[in-house]
Amino acid sequence: MGTQAQITKLTPQDRARWAELWTGYLNFYKTSQPPEIYDFTWQRLFDGRLHGLGARDATGHLIGITHFLYHESAWSLTPVCYLQDLFVDPTLRGTGAGRGLIEGVAAAAKQAGVTRLYWQTQAENTTARQLYDRLAINRGFIRYDYTG
Numbered sequence: 001m002g003t004q005a006q007i008t009k010l011t012p013q014d015r016a017r018w019a020e021l022w023t024g025y026l027n028f029y030k031t032s033q034p035p036e037i038y039d040f041t042w043q044r045l046f047d048g049r050l051h052g053l054g055a056r057d058a059t060g061h062l063i064g065i066t067h068f069l070y071h072e073s074a075w076s077l078t079p080v081c082y083l084q085d086l087f088v089d090p091t092l093r094g095t096g097a098g099r100g101l102i103e104g105v106a107a108a109a110k111q112a113g114v115t116r117l118y119w120q121t122q123a124e125n126t127t128a129r130q131l132y133d134r135l136a137i138n139r140g141f142i143r144y145d146y147t148g
Contacts, residue, residue: 005096007101015042086098
């Protein structure tokens with residue numbers, strides 16, 4: 001593992017680099033979003049509806065991002081945390097940035113009084129799953145998206 005990334009909240013000055021990284025994330029999942037979704041998502045990251053963290057190298061350059069949100073659950077007295085998106089610059093993977101982002105979300109969730117953190121990924125995302133399998137429990141759920 002390389003140098004440990006510093007995990008911070010995203011700042012308004014991160015907009016351009018955040019957009020590059022989020023585009024990389026969307027491209028990985030073979031999808032895209034129009035500019036108005038980028039603008040809306042960025043706005044929500046600062047108005048409290050979504051939360052975002054960045055992984056930074058030693059110079060403060062943004063090398064990874066994560067988006068997460070809290071929501072109610074019928075199975076808990078407290079909200080739960082869904083880690084929605086996580087992406088690290090492909091040239092900088094293995095530096096601890098992904099782990100740092102997940103641990104940063106976990107710390108934010110704990111501070112918010114949240115008792116459960118979860119996320120999902122594609123079964124074929126074997127590189128990320130190596131990290132996820134070290135940090136969390138795969139409970140075997142399969143996701144379905146209703147398109148009717």
